Amino acid sequence: MSDIKHHIPENLIAAYASGALGHHFALVVATHVSMCTQCRAALAAHETIGGLVLEDLDAQPVSMGVKSNLMAQLDAPIEVEPAPKRMGAYPGPVMGALGGDVPKWRSLGFGSKQSILHNDATGSVRLLFIPPGQAMPDHGHNGLELTLVLQGSFHDEDGAFGVGDVEVADEDVEHTPIAGNGPPCICLAATDAPLRFSGLVPRILQPLFRI
Amino acid sequence: MIAVRDQRDKTAFAQLFDFYAPRLKAMAVRTGMRSDEAEDIVQEVLLTAWRKAAQFDPERAQVSSWIYQIARNRQVDLVRKERRPVPEELKLPDADDEDANQVLGLEQETSQLKAALSTLSEDQRIVVEKAYLGELSHSEIRDVTGLPLGTIKSRIRLGLERLRHELKELR
Ligand SMILES: [Zn+2]
Numbered sequence: 028m029s030d031i032k033h034h035i036p037e038n039l040i041a042a043y044a045s046g047a048l049g050h051h052f053a054l055v056v057a058t059h060v061s062m063c064t065q066c067r068a069a070l071a072a073h074e075t076i077g078g079l080v081l082e083d084l085d086a087q088p089v090s091m092g093v094k095s096n097l098m099a100q101l102d103a104p105i106e107v108e109p110a111p112k113r114m115g116a117y118p119g120p121v122m123g124a125l126g127g128d129v130p131k132w133r134s135l136g137f138g139s140k141q142s143i144l145h146n147d148a149t150g151s152v153r154l155l156f157i158p159p160g161q162a163m164p165d166h167g168h169n170g171l172e173l174t175l176v177l178q179g180s181f182h183d184e185d186g187a188f189g190v191g192d193v194e195v196a197d198e199d200v201e202h203t204p205i206a207g208n209g210p211p212c213i214c215l216a217a218t219d220a221p222l223r224f225s226g227l228v229p230r231i232l233q234p235l236f237r238i
Numbered sequence: 239m240i241a242v243r244d245q246r247d248k249t250a251f252a253q254l255f256d257f258y259a260p261r262l263k264a265m266a267v268r269t270g271m272r273s274d275e276a277e278d279i280v281q282e283v284l285l286t287a288w289r290k291a292a293q294f295d296p297e298r299a300q301v302s303s304w305i306y307q308i309a310r311n312r313q314v315d316l317v318r319k320e321r322r323p324v325p326e327e328l329k330l331p332d333a334d335d336e337d338a339n340q341v342l343g344l345e346q347e348t349s350q351l352k353a354a355l356s357t358l359s360e361d362q363r364i365v366v367e368k369a370y371l372g373e374l375s376h377s378e379i380r381d382v383t384g385l386p387l388g389t390i391k392s393r394i395r396l397g398l399e400r401l402r403h404e405l406k407e408l409r
Binding site: 038039041042044045046047048050052053054056057058060061064065067068069070071072073074075076077078079080081082083084085086087088089090093094096097098100101105107110113118119120123124 | 248251252255256258259260261262263264265267268273274276277280281284285288289298299300301302303304305306307309310311313314317318320321322323324325326327348351352355366367369370371372373374375376377379380385387390391392394395398399402
């Protein structure tokens, strides 16, 4: 846990705290924070500022009934929804996104697999499974991409990334991540651009999958 | 808040309500909600604070930041249909041996942060407010991080590390 070298950038933690960060990146931030004491402290620091901003807002009068209504509910029985629990390499937030189930992998060829957790017009987040020594399938992406290692490791032009490390890549970064030796590399990867599928192109003609 | 957590003190909770309800309402109204919708949120947020009081840890968070966090979670859940991804919660050791020095230290760091905020120019203050009310995107937030956060981060980290230490001893 203390070996994490690559953290979530400060502005993304602040945006997560404020609720402004999109769902896809928010999942990566929540997952990294589950693994990283340093970023958990950073998040709490931003929430401290948030609390100060809240304290400082001009109070707006609240209708008469709200307080009594609320006080009357305090003794009501509570149905507690249990928080999703970590399972193997998958921290709680990932298990939440998986609906408590194991990932549904789809092959990308050469032993690599992906499991898309969420994909819409505002971006995508998925799990990637890369066998040791294999290159990550080429993923020409638009915009920002966060890749968090959950198991194993990978390395590329930017350095080595182990469990808990997150790589932050802008679209102008050309990188070719290669999974390290040891256990297969499992990553949580999010972008703020939708995935481009190439389902109609015969795979054999496309040695590098544009995904 | 400690009385709410440990004694389930409703009078203390009513005081929390008096302070936070009008501010939570202001926060919700800023996102464009009608007054009655905002009041629904106020109720939900404070009811969650009451129900989750056992998770409040003064070694890691101020009451205001804890309530802020609950409010932002609720707001995001409402905007999206899906649950906001939240970090795993740390299990609190149910010992009553809160480290008073740590709690006091965090309060002091927070006062210093508050002082730093009050020295900002009006323009900067508005940007900070916007950022933490969720009105700025992550790329617009870059400038806001000029606030001195180093010391409070180290302080909170002490609280986290102590927690982890105690958890180890429990095993
Ligand atoms: Zn980190």
